[in-house]
Amino acid sequence: MKRTSVGDLAFKAAVIIAASAALFLSVVYFYELIKGSALTLGEGWSFLTGSTWDTIRNIYGIYPELWGTVVTSAIALCIGVPVSVGVAVFLSEVSKGYLRSSLSFLVEMLAAVPSVIYGLWGLFVLAPFLSSDIYPSVERYFGFIPIFSCPTSPCFFFGGLSVMTAGVILSIMVIPIIAAIARDAMLAVPGSQREAAYALGATRSETIRMSVLTYARSGIVAAVFLGFARAVGETMAVLMVIGNESVVSKSLFNPGSTIATLIANEFSEASSAVNVSALLEGGLVLLIFSFAASFVGRLIIKRFVTGREAATYA
Amino acid sequence: MNRRRALFNKLWIAGTVAAVGLAVVPLVAIIADVAIKGAAVINFDFFTKLPPPPCVVAPCRQGGLGDAVQGTLILVVLASLIGIPIGVLSGVYVSEYGANNPYGVSMRFLGDVLAGIPSIVTGALVYALVVVPLRGYSVTAGSVALGSMMIPIVSNTSAEALKGVPNSIREASHALGIRKWRVALQSVAVAKRGIATGSLLAIARITGETAVLLLTVGTSTLWFSGFGKPVATLTFYIYYFATSPYSNWKALAWGAALVLIAVVMGINALVRIVTRGKGT
Numbered sequence: 233m234k235r236t237s238v239g240d241l242a243f244k245a246a247v248i249i250a251a252s253a254a255l256f257l258s259v260v261y262f263y264e265l266i267k268g269s270a271l272t273l274g275e276g277w278s279f280l281t282g283s284t285w286d287t288i289r290n291i292y293g294i295y296p297e298l299w300g301t302v303v304t305s306a307i308a309l310c311i312g313v314p315v316s317v318g319v320a321v322f323l324s325e326v327s328k329g330y331l332r333s334s335l336s337f338l339v340e341m342l343a344a345v346p347s348v349i350y351g352l353w354g355l356f357v358l359a360p361f362l363s364s365d366i367y368p369s370v371e372r373y374f375g376f377i378p379i380f381s382c383p384t385s386p387c388f389f390f391g392g393l394s395v396m397t398a399g400v401i402l403s404i405m406v407i408p409i410i411a412a413i414a415r416d417a418m419l420a421v422p423g424s425q426r427e428a429a430y431a432l433g434a435t436r437s438e439t440i441r442m443s444v445l446t447y448a449r450s451g452i453v454a455a456v457f458l459g460f461a462r463a464v465g466e467t468m469a470v471l472m473v474i475g476n477e478s479v480v481s482k483s484l485f486n487p488g489s490t491i492a493t494l495i496a497n498e499f500s501e502a503s504s505a506v507n508v509s510a511l512l513e514g515g516l517v518l519l520i521f522s523f524a525a526s527f528v529g530r531l532i533i534k535r536f537v538t539g540r541e542a543a544t545y546a
Numbered sequence: 547m548n549r550r551r552a553l554f555n556k557l558w559i560a561g562t563v564a565a566v567g568l569a570v571v572p573l574v575a576i577i578a579d580v581a582i583k584g585a586a587v588i589n590f591d592f593f594t595k596l597p598p599p600p601c602v603v604a605p606c607r608q609g610g611l612g613d614a615v616q617g618t619l620i621l622v623v624l625a626s627l628i629g630i631p632i633g634v635l636s637g638v639y640v641s642e643y644g645a646n647n648p649y650g651v652s653m654r655f656l657g658d659v660l661a662g663i664p665s666i667v668t669g670a671l672v673y674a675l676v677v678v679p680l681r682g683y684s685v686t687a688g689s690v691a692l693g694s695m696m697i698p699i700v701s702n703t704s705a706e707a708l709k710g711v712p713n714s715i716r717e718a719s720h721a722l723g724i725r726k727w728r729v730a731l732q733s734v735a736v737a738k739r740g741i742a743t744g745s746l747l748a749i750a751r752i753t754g755e756t757a758v759l760l761l762t763v764g765t766s767t768l769w770f771s772g773f774g775k776p777v778a779t780l781t782f783y784i785y786y787f788a789t790s791p792y793s794n795w796k797a798l799a800w801g802a803a804l805v806l807i808a809v810v811m812g813i814n815a816l817v818r819i820v821t822r823g824k825g826t
Contacts, residue, residue, distance in 0.1 A: 318565025342573050
């Protein structure tokens with residue numbers, strides 16, 4: 233017979249309430265942003281498809297920002313995923329001992345750098361470097377493709393402040409996230425898989441492709457989802473290098489804007505309740521994007537990667 | 547044929563080395579640029595003086611960002627007071643009570659998902675939830691926003707640290723008839739180092755936050771004047787001064803970046819050294 237203890241009940245109640253913060257926050261995010269954007273939510277899809285942002289006539293369309301968000305994230309993943317997978321392969325398959333642990337530390341440090349410092353460095357160092365040393369060559373050899381064409385006359389009038397530069401800085405920022413998760417997925421690949429490949433006479437790179445990458449692919453896909461979640465909502469670094477023009481350009485060397493930069497730029501000057509509502513609806517769109525990507529990424533990790541790890545060590 | 551495969555193998559490995567180079571070079575460049583340009587303005591005045599007026603004609607006053615150092619410290623302390631206790635308690639539930647029940651597992655999962663929500667969205671939420679009812683940007687709104695961002699990080703790292711506590715300690719306590727909540731607190735005491743490092747990492751993370759502050763704290767160019775008022779922060783000055791056309795303001799932005807990067811990287815390096823050889 234056990235007496236019910238007040239201390240036990242009170243403590244259990246306290247920890248349950250604290251743990252429910254995650255559920256509470258998830259609900260509150262959606263509830264408050266839907267409630268806050270009620271004034272513009274009724275306009276329907278024109279919010280996503282319209283290109284006019286007019287605070288006087290209260291017409292709100294974020295199509296250029298939606299385009300900028302998708303394109304900058306896509307550039308970030310196009311550059312970031314191959315580099316991250318390369319880093320992960322090096323960390324899990326090629327290096328070992330002290331080299332592995334110190335390089336892991338350096339890559340983790342990339343994630344620790346605050347985004348506003350990426351913005352500062354992007355604005356004063358990366359953007360001028362890209363526009364004077366890299367973009368002109370890209371334009372010369374690939375300029376026949378519209379996205380790499382000469383945007384202005386003279387070329388690169390904006391000193392590198394462009395959708396492309398925003399994508400490049402984002403690609404640096406997603407590397408530590410994608411690389412860390414992909415590395416963990418590769419480290420969870422059982423040694424027997426590698427040994428089987430070597431026993432067939434495969435070289436190291438063939439083993440990596442046959443055994444490691446194949447086996448770890450769900451973890452790599454999860455990593456890409458989480459990298460996307462990071463890129464899609466990144467604000468400060470993008471805000472400082474994208475040039476902040478609400479346009480859809482055919483050249484990536486032109487300025488643009490994203491949903492996150494729109495919110496950051498406009499909030500302090502929001503003039504009316506409808507204007508605030510439109511900005512909160514932008515926040516809702518970002519929430520849906522990032523929550524969905526983060527949710528799917530975490531689900532894959534939970535379902536496949538940890539399951540395999542458990543099976544490996546069982 | 548074999549030579550081709552050997553060559554291909556070498557190229558492949560070289561590719562991974564190049565990828566590591568591509569990832570590490572920006573980190574080194576950022577740290578070097580910030581250290582060199584920031585060091586020029588770091589002195590006693592930087593931490594004690596208010597920002598100077600914009601420099602149009604020489605001589606320019608350098609001034610400092612004392613208000614931002616103060617504001618950032620206040621926000622981090624208040625956010626920690628909200629985020630760390632709730633986060634640790636939540637971690638205790640996830641590890642000690644809910645490790646095997648669906649609710650605990652789901653909360654752990656949701657915490658991971660929440661950690662992926664962009665800070666500008668948290669800013670928009672706290673704007674609707676706190677700034678609108680209080681009719682203005684304030685330290686209070688900023689602390690709530692930063693504190694809520696700490697909760698999932700602290701909760702998950704605490705739960706991870708508690709998982710490392712050997713079950714035999716819990717079983718021994720239970721066998722002695724000690725109440726469950728005392729046993730849980732005992733586990734917290736055993737895992738205190740891991741919980742502390744998790745909390746430190748959360749502090750490092752929110753010290754560098756900017757976007758969320760734009761929508762909650764606003765800004766000020768004066769010393770702290772009350773919890774219901776805006777306050778200056780290091781990260782806001784980095785953004786605001788870097789995008790201004792004035793040379794003395796730009797110089798201060800690099801100084802603020804150096805202070806910030808020293809704090810954030812210092813915490814991360816410290817945590818790394820403390821946890822080294824712990825098998826995690």
